[in-house]
Amino acid sequence: MNEIQQMTVTELVGAIRRRDLSCREAAESHLARIDAINSVINAVVTVDADGALAAADAADRMTASGADLPLLHGLPMTHKDTHDVAGMRGTQGSPIFADHIPVADAPIVARLKAAGVVTTGKTNVPEFAAGSHTFNPVFGTTTNPYDPTRSAGGSSGGVAAAIAAGIQPLGDGSDMGGSLRIPASFCNVVGFRPSYGVLPMPAATNDWAWLGRTGPMAREVADIALFMQAVAGPSERVLPSAPLRGTDFSGILNDREPGDLRGVRIGFSPDFGLGVPVEAEVLQVLREQLHHFEDAGAMVEEATIDFTDADLVFQRTRATDFAANLGQLVRDHRALIKPEVIWNVELGQSLTATELIEATAARTRLAAAVRAFYSRFDLFLAPGAQVLPFDATQRYPGAINGVESRTYLDWMRSACLLSATGLPVVALPAGFTASGLPVGFQLAANHYRDVELLRHAHAFEARSRVADRRPDLVPGSGQATRPIVTLDA
Numbered sequence: 001m002n003e004i005q006q007m008t009v010t011e012l013v014g015a016i017r018r019r020d021l022s023c024r025e026a027a028e029s030h031l032a033r034i035d036a037i038n039s040v041i042n043a044v045v046t047v048d049a050d051g052a053l054a055a056a057d058a059a060d061r062m063t064a065s066g067a068d069l070p071l072l073h074g075l076p077m078t079h080k081d082t083h084d085v086a087g088m089r090g091t092q093g094s095p096i097f098a099d100h101i102p103v104a105d106a107p108i109v110a111r112l113k114a115a116g117v118v119t120t121g122k123t124n125v126p127e128f129a130a131g132s133h134t135f136n137p138v139f140g141t142t143t144n145p146y147d148p149t150r151s152a153g154g155s156s157g158g159v160a161a162a163i164a165a166g167i168q169p170l171g172d173g174s175d176m177g178g179s180l181r182i183p184a185s186f187c188n189v190v191g192f193r194p195s196y197g198v199l200p201m202p203a204a205t206n207d208w209a210w211l212g213r214t215g216p217m218a219r220e221v222a223d224i225a226l227f228m229q230a231v232a233g234p235s236e237r238v239l240p241s242a243p244l245r246g247t248d249f250s251g252i253l254n255d256r257e258p259g260d261l262r263g264v265r266i267g268f269s270p271d272f273g274l275g276v277p278v279e280a281e282v283l284q285v286l287r288e289q290l291h292h293f294e295d296a297g298a299m300v301e302e303a304t305i306d307f308t309d310a311d312l313v314f315q316r317t318r319a320t321d322f323a324a325n326l327g328q329l330v331r332d333h334r335a336l337i338k339p340e341v342i343w344n345v346e347l348g349q350s351l352t353a354t355e356l357i358e359a360t361a362a363r364t365r366l367a368a369a370v371r372a373f374y375s376r377f378d379l380f381l382a383p384g385a386q387v388l389p390f391d392a393t394q395r396y397p398g399a400i401n402g403v404e405s406r407t408y409l410d411w412m413r414s415a416c417l418l419s420a421t422g423l424p425v426v427a428l429p430a431g432f433t434a435s436g437l438p439v440g441f442q443l444a445a446n447h448y449r450d451v452e453l454l455r456h457a458h459a460f461e462a463r464s465r466v467a468d469r470r471p472d473l474v475p476g477s478g479q480a481t482r483p484i485v486t487l488d489a
Contacts, residue, residue, distance in 0.1 A: 001166040001470070004029040009075060009170045009223035013116075016063065016074040023059035023074030027052050027118055030076035033167045034121075036475040040148050043161035044078050045139040046089050047121040052076065055118045071230040072170075073116035080159055080173050081122040082129045083109050083214075088119070093127040093136030096333050107200035107235060108172050108214045115230035123158030128326060129174065130341045132182040132412045133396055134158055137338075143392045144186060145471035146438055150389035153183030159217050160187040165473055170223055174201065176212040176318060178385075178415025184217060184427035185384030185440025188467060190457070191217045191427040192224045193419075195448045197242035199228075200235035205324045207239050211317045211419060219467050221458040224426070225249045228450070243448055252455045259459020262297030267373065268381040269304035272417050277400040278386045285431040285439040286383060292463040293381075305380055306369035309362035310420040311413070316351060316359040317420070318409075323348025340395075340408045363420075370421050374446040379456060384427045384440030386414045418442060424450045426457045429466040 004012070004026060015021035031049050038044050059074045084090050084102035091097045105113065113119065124142040126134050134157030135141040142157045144150040145165040152161040156173030160183035163171055173180045175193040184191030192215045203209035216227035228249040234241040268290065270283050293300050322344040330337055330345045373380065387397050397411045398404065405411050418425050425444040432438055443460075445453035461467065 001033070002029060005033050005166040007169060008220055009072070009218060009226055012169060013072055013075055017069055019063065023056040023063065023118060024053060026074055027056035027076045027120065030120060030168055033165070037165055037473050038167070040143070040473060040476060041145055041152070041161045041165055042140055042142050043123055043152070043158045043165065043167065044121050045081060045091075045124045045158065048088060049120070052118055052120040059116065059118060070114065070116035071226060072112065074118060075116065075170065076118045076120050077112065077168050077170060077172070078121040078123045078162060079109055079112075079119065080156055080171070081125045082155070082174060083172060085109050085119055085122065088122065090122065091138050092129070093125045093138055095137055095336050096329065098138050107202065107237070108231065111200070111231035112172060123162055123171065125156070125158060126154045127338050128341055129155035129176070129179060130322075130338070130344065131155065131396065131408050132178050132415070133392075133394070134183075141392050144389045145473050146188065146436060147389065149392060150437070151186060151392045151394075153186035153385070153389070155179035156191070156217060157183045160184055160189055160191070163187070163189045163217055163219060164471055166470070169219055170227055171217045172214065173217050174212060174214050175419070176321075177314065177409060177419055178412045180215050180217060181415050181425060181427035181440070181442055182385045182412060186389045186438060188429045188438035188440075188469065189217055189219055190221055190224055190429065190467070191215065192228075192454070193425045194228070194232070194450050195242060195244070195424040196422055197234070197238045197240065198232050198244045198450060200238050202235065202237035203321070203325060206321070207237055209321060210422060211314070211321060221426070221454055221461050222252065225252050225454050244450060248451050249454070251451065252458055259296050259456070259462050261293060261456060261459050264298040264379065264456060265377045266293055266298050266300045266379045266381050267303030267377040268300055269302060270383065272307050272382060272414065273304035274307055274417075276386065276413055276417070277403045278383050278414070279388055279400060281388060281433045282383055282386065282439050285433060286441060289430045289441070289464060292460050296459050296463060300381070303373075303377065305373040305421065307366075307417045309366040309369070310417040312362045313359060313366055314416045314420040315409075316355060319344055319348035319351060320356070321348070343407070366421060370423065370446070378445065379453070380423075380444040382418070382442050383414050384430070384442045386411055388433060388437045388439070414442070418444055423447060424453050426453055428457055428460060430464070431466055432469065
């Protein structure tokens with residue numbers, strides 16, 4: 001990587017603002033990195049080089065004019081392929097939309113453009129963002145920059161791989177069942193799932209949909225905060241309005257010293273109190289890193305939220321959302337849709353009124369369990385993923401510690417359980433195995449404690465410096481489109 005490709009977001013936009021670096025130079029470096037290493041990891045699936053350079057030139061003219069510059073002025077960025085960009089191919093990883101050209105920007109893309117981002121292309125996703133391994137029949141498989149034979153996670157796997165590989169320092173993703181957190185854990189980057197409504201993610205059929213979230217990914221927490229400062233805020237399509245604005249996230253950017261966690265109470269659970277299977281190497285790395293929280297003054301003890309009702313809440317809410325959003329597509333194009341999506345849609349369509357009432361009651365009990373936990377603790381800490389990055393030719397891990405996966409969601413349970421709570425969660429790089437594979441934490445705060453959560457995450461990051469370790473990615477011809485081994489849904 002060259003000097004530009006190693007910059008953080010804060011460093012890059014600062015250099016542009018000082019006129020030490022032009023927006024065109026930043027865009028050219030970004031595009032050159034795609035050309036050099038994308039064949040190895042298959043992270044970026046659509047590139048508009050001419051449009052990006054024209055936008056960069058326009059941004060340079062704005063710099064020269066002396067106008068007030070937006071926070072992310074001149075930052076080159078590809079977007080997740082489930083986030084529409086007007087005039088740019090948006091496939092959602094599905095052959096049904098292989099030639100689809102959206103006419104309007106997704107809300108998060110519109111806000112990023114208004115914040116000064118130079119849009120350059122799109123990153124790969126699993127089909128309809130379903131599952132936490134990034135492969136689809138349109139573009140093939142995205143692989144891990146730390147080992148290109150392994151999964152980069154998903155559904156924001158293309159974003160995570162692009163950031164880890166030095167293509168860009170910041171990206172927009174989304175997360176329903178771990179789609180920011182698992183790829184962050186697999187690729188040694190930071191992924192942030194904010195509280196409900198802090199970033200806009202309206203669903204086409206339900207303005208009150210709460211399970212899915214839009215969020216950022218970056219190499220460090222300060223850049224996550226800058227993303228939030230630039231684009232967080234209310235949307236008329238997200239109800240009710242969240243009590244946080246972009247300005248609320250500005251405070252931690254100046255905190256560059258090792259953090260102080262004195263008085264912070266952390267409950268750590270290796271298995272969520274439910275016996276969730278987690279690979280031994282993952283737990284070994286995480287336990288070795290707990291001392292960084294303690295060294296910063298935090299009190300850490302094994303404790304958990306009562307997740308008894310979380311599986312039911314997640315499974316039925318997700319299934320309902322899938323049926324609402326994708327039901328018509330399954331009816332019209334069943335033969336072109338992967339079996340995992342069909343299974344989830346049909347599960348949602350089969351739910352009875354009694355089962356939906358049960359899900360509402362379970363969510364109420366889970367909310368009470370969350371309140372009880374945060375009456376004693378400030379943070380909940382757990383594994384970011386149950387497994388290490390796995391063979392990229394698999395659809396998903398067939399078993400963990402001898403416990404077989406019954407569905408494609410079982411190996412993602414560590415993330416799904418926290419999704420069911422609705423809490424803000426940040427995935428943090430936590431270390432590496434002896435073979436060099438990344439491992440990550442999940443850190444969750446109470447509702448709308450997003451700013452405090454990022455501040456606490458920054459304290460751990462400042463002491464551990466795990467994210468400083470970059471992949472040794474050699475340009476060349478990769479095998480990112482190898483066939484995927486079929487497993488039952």
